[in-house]
Amino acid sequence: MALAGTAADSQDDPLPFQDDFASSVLEGLSASPKTAEPKWLYDALGAKLFEAICEVDTYYPTRNEMTVLADRAGEIAGHLGNDIILIEPGSGEGIKVRYLLDALGGQVTVYVPVDIAAEQLVYLGETISAAYPDMLVAPVVADFTGTFEIPADLPPGRRVLFFPGSTIGNFEPEVASELLKRLREESRADALLIGIDTCKDEDRLVAAYDDPVGVTAAFNKNLLNRINRELDGTFDLDTFHHEARFNPDRSRVEMHLVSDRDQTVEVWGRRFSFSQGESIHTESSHKYSPEEFQVLAGRAGWRPDTYWKDSDGLFSLHLLKAG
Structure with a gap:
């Protein structure tokens, strides 16, 4: 059968979710602790990186x-x-x-x-x-x-x-x-x-979300790249690192982007301060x-x-x- 038309056929905006992305990011960075919705990890590059994660032995x-x-x-x-x-x-x-x-x-x-x-x-x-x-x-x-x-x-x-x-x-x-x-x-x-x-067991879970090759780290940090590109962000990716943590009380693995120093970044003209060791909680996997x-x-x-x-x-x- 023929391929049916998609919802994209009627979208004139090349970034139809940009406003939602901006609102979500600004709200998450204003929260305490700072958070990000995991769905925003999956831009075109993020989707490719996740597929690469699926090929890693520990995942x-x-x-x-x-x-x-x-x-x-x-x-x-x-x-x-x-x-x-x-x-x-x-x-x-x-x-x-x-x-x-x-x-x-x-x-x-x-x-x-x-x-x-x-x-x-x-x-x-x-x-x-x-x-x-x-x-x-x-x-x-x-x-x-x-x-x-x-x-x-x-x-x-x-x-x-x-x-x-x-x-x-x-x-x-x-x-x-x-x-x-x-x-x-x-x-x-x-x-x-x-x-x-x-x-x-915790070791197996953490290894699945922090692979030795660094693909998961690239996937997580790509969110900062996306914010820089789409929301005029000023994140310096070299000053953040990926970290996977197991939370036994909530039976979940958490992914974080951790600031390596005290710093301030801008996103859409708004300034956000980070202290050394402060993180953005980007994803949980219950x-x-x-x-x-x-x-x-x-x-x-x-x-x-x-x-x-x-x-x-x-x-x-x-x-x-x-x-």
């Missing part, structure tokens, strides 16, 4: 999730049924979805990738459409953490949300539950297939046991169906039904 989540998908794809296909409209919030390069599409074959009639990175999304839509010519591909350029619309002219079918990568772990548990609830309501999905990283996640999802109106884990028990993939 197990992607590798283990793909193992589960590869090993269990047939079982998953059997649970999902036919005439599927597959909706993927935060689709990225769409690597993992191919495992599902290959296993599901003609069971998927429509694929709806949703992503904030417009250039990457258009490329994904073209490559997926070429690889699966009998399936309609309808990309949506949007921030899935906010309100977005699924195309209204899709054919009827069973709607399935595919949310891999333990992306839900980037949100505080209460916010994660609200997001899962809103995704269910706005997409009118019948089922949710979602990846969840399990809690494990870890859940399967039982803990099922409780969280239940609060969002999702009913547990089944889940699968890799052989080492490092990662779980959950199938839930709309309650």
